Amino acid sequence: MDGAVPEIGTRLHDLIRVSRMLKQRRSAERSAIPIGLFVLLSEIDRLPTGSHARELAIQSGLDPSTVSRAVAALVSHGLVTREPDPHDGRATVLVVTATGKAALADTLQWYERTLARALADWSPDELAAFSRGLGRFTEAIDTALSTNDTLMEAAQ
Structure with missing residues (x-):
């Protein structure tokens, strides 16, 4: 495992670089939603209809002030x-508009087409193994970070 961890770190760095490239390519398109806004729009769409910004901040793991600015941009668009x-x-709830749903669908289709091209020569078994591994990896990182946060809180 010792040698694998640095290699996984390198692959994670590569994934972040490729994610930035996807973001730049998608943002270059005239009608594209900036990726950060797309992620939050997706989160709002997944939350129960009429969710509050604080629920969005918790769900997305972002600071409430960051969410507030992003929501303002989503509203202005x-x-x-x-x-x-x-x-x-006294409160308001967030609701994705028909325009927002159309933008989400367009963006998701773009990503699906891009992924389909990138993975065209992968076998079904390779795709399934990658999907399982990536899911397990993201859950493990989430758990590790949550455990770290809990340990830090207990130490204070």
């Missing part, structure tokens, strides 16, 4: 609306 919370007259 017409991708999300803030609607009155029916249970709390």
Whole structure:
């Protein structure tokens, strides 16, 4: 395992670099949603209809002020609306607009086409193994970070 960890770190660096390349290519398209906004728009769409910004911050793991600025940008692009919370007259909830849903669908199709081209010569077994491994990896990182946060809180 000792030799594998640095190699995985190198591969993770490569993945981050390729992710930036995808972001740059997608952003170069005239109608593209910036990737950071796309990720948050996807999160809003996955949350129960009428979720609050604080729920979005928790779900996305981002600072509430970062989420607030991103939501403002999504609203200004017409991708999300803030609607009155029916249970709390002082609060608003986030709702993805029809324009936002169309932008999500377009962006997801672009990524699917790009991934399909990149993985065209992979066998079904290779694809399944990669998907399982990537899922397990992201869960393990999430657990490791959560455990680290818990340990740091306990030490304080």
